[in-house]
Amino acid sequence: MNATxxxxxxxxxALRGFAGFGVFSRFAxxxxxxxxxxxxxxxxxxxxxxxxxxxxxxxxxxxxxxxGIVLALQASxxxxxxxxxYFVGTLVGKTMILELGPVLIGLALAGRVGANIxxxxxxxxxxxxxxxxxxxxxxxxAYLVVPRVLAGMLMFPVIVILGDVVGIFCxxxxxxxxxEMSAQTFIRGLRLFYVHFDIIYSTIKCISFxxxxxxxxxxxxxxxxxxxxxxxxxxxxxxxxxxxxILVLDAFWAATLLRS
Amino acid sequence: xxxxxxxxHKAFGPKQVLRGVTLDVExxxxxxxxxxxxxGKSVMLKHINGLLxxxxxxxxxxxxxxxxxGRRELFQLRxxxxxxxxxxxxxxxxSVAENILMxxxxxxxxxxxxMRQRVAESLALVDLTGYEERFPAELxxxxxxxxxLARAIAYRPKYLLYDEPTSxxxxxTTTVIDRLIQRMKEELGVTSLVITxxxxxxxAISDRIAMLYQGRVVEVGTPDxxxxxxxxxxxxxxxxxxxxxxxxxxxxxxxxxxxxxx
Numbered sequence: 001m002n003a004t005x006x007x008x009x010x011x012x013x014a015l016r017g018f019a020g021f022g023v024f025s026r027f028a029x030x031x032x033x034x035x036x037x038x039x040x041x042x043x044x045x046x047x048x049x050x051x052x053x054x055x056x057x058x059x060x061x062x063x064x065x066x067x068g069i070v071l072a073l074q075a076s077x078x079x080x081x082x083x084x085x086y087f088v089g090t091l092v093g094k095t096m097i098l099e100l101g102p103v104l105i106g107l108a109l110a111g112r113v114g115a116n117i118x119x120x121x122x123x124x125x126x127x128x129x130x131x132x133x134x135x136x137x138x139x140x141x142a143y144l145v146v147p148r149v150l151a152g153m154l155m156f157p158v159i160v161i162l163g164d165v166v167g168i169f170c171x172x173x174x175x176x177x178x179x180e181m182s183a184q185t186f187i188r189g190l191r192l193f194y195v196h197f198d199i200i201y202s203t204i205k206c207i208s209f210x211x212x213x214x215x216x217x218x219x220x221x222x223x224x225x226x227x228x229x230x231x232x233x234x235x236x237x238x239x240x241x242x243x244x245x246i247l248v249l250d251a252f253w254a255a256t257l258l259r260s
Numbered sequence: 261x262x263x264x265x266x267x268x269h270k271a272f273g274p275k276q277v278l279r280g281v282t283l284d285v286e287x288x289x290x291x292x293x294x295x296x297x298x299x300g301k302s303v304m305l306k307h308i309n310g311l312l313x314x315x316x317x318x319x320x321x322x323x324x325x326x327x328x329x330g331r332r333e334l335f336q337l338r339x340x341x342x343x344x345x346x347x348x349x350x351x352x353x354x355s356v357a358e359n360i361l362m363x364x365x366x367x368x369x370x371x372x373x374x375m376r377q378r379v380a381e382s383l384a385l386v387d388l389t390g391y392e393e394r395f396p397a398e399l400x401x402x403x404x405x406x407x408x409l410a411r412a413i414a415y416r417p418k419y420l421l422y423d424e425p426t427s428x429x430x431x432x433t434t435t436v437i438d439r440l441i442q443r444m445k446e447e448l449g450v451t452s453l454v455i456t457x458x459x460x461x462x463x464a465i466s467d468r469i470a471m472l473y474q475g476r477v478v479e480v481g482t483p484d485x486x487x488x489x490x491x492x493x494x495x496x497x498x499x500x501x502x503x504x505x506x507x508x509x510x511x512x513x514x515x516x517x518x519x520x521x522x
Binding site: 133 | 306309311335336339341343346347349351352362367415
């Protein structure tokens, strides 16, 4: 009897999961179709790029600066006596570009941007502002979702590249000030294993993270039910789900693009 | 016939909200739909401009069958239907003028200066001259409703749908809104469908009144006919007797009831 009930619960949860995925996929497809409405989303794109991208720079650069400092110190601590110190530059550069830059900034922006989008659109949903857009013949997906998703996909790589530059620069300053290493030594290590593919790999990851953060935020906002409590639930879900998807995508890209 | 609802059924999950609504609104007419809270009045209204699609039955506006319209035809139709929301639904990140300009820009055909002129005219019609640069958060409840009405009339729709335009307002502001609704009809010649549970408002503004009960229209008539109706449901509502209020919400379908009790 217990086994039957457990199976029933597992089946119900699986069905709910599949149904949710189906609804999300339909929403994503609708967003793709609404790309045709360029006259609706076009004028809004620059504003969203500023709001989601430029305004996120301070938190992203702050995070990167301290990550660069810690990476340099940890590398020197790990390498002492065993590995030449110029590898500090290698580790800081590789780790910032390939992993910590995109993932840490992605998780931070899942909180900042994803929550912001879900709360804003959720409030618009419960106060009937999205319905109001429809009554005035606007495609709400083209008006609200497309500019946010495009802004996320375009700005996220830019933010991360700037973050990488700041992180590596802070790693360099830390190495010079605290590890008695010259700039040339650090840069020698930085260039040692650098390949252009690192930037391409990082950019692909960033675009996918930007897509996930904004699309999940929009989906949760669009499907908000109830009042203030519903907005809270949508916001929390947006942050948790996009954070999880960032980690899953991180593993996916590593498995598909880094295997030689 | 300008607006026609034919046997409209709508359910949300197990809750059957509309169970065969049929209603006609003639050109230039103002019809109020009254009924207890939860009777499905707002749900009914949203079928007219395609915000909701019926599970069964259909809706016609200007002879066009709304559920069968393509995306572009539906958008085109919506520019002929102004919608006044219960809580105004103004875009809170925009000023009153920007709110009103949204519909005008979508409809097109006017130069920027003409659109600004139309904003001023619309605000004057609802006695909100000078409020162009205010934001929704800076307006009172009554002013927000009037700004919502100005937004709905700015692009000169042929039809106006009002969702509880006077709910939550004081008696004086209610009278102001009622007069505005009459003014829209007289000055702009619009056909209006008004959702309300305020009988005084309904008597004041309507050519005809329809009573929605348990997901169906149970009576339609002129204000006098409704006032003197023999229908027990209508009498109970008009006289404010609570004896039928607990039955007002549309009952669950038998299958859903079984699901609930299982």
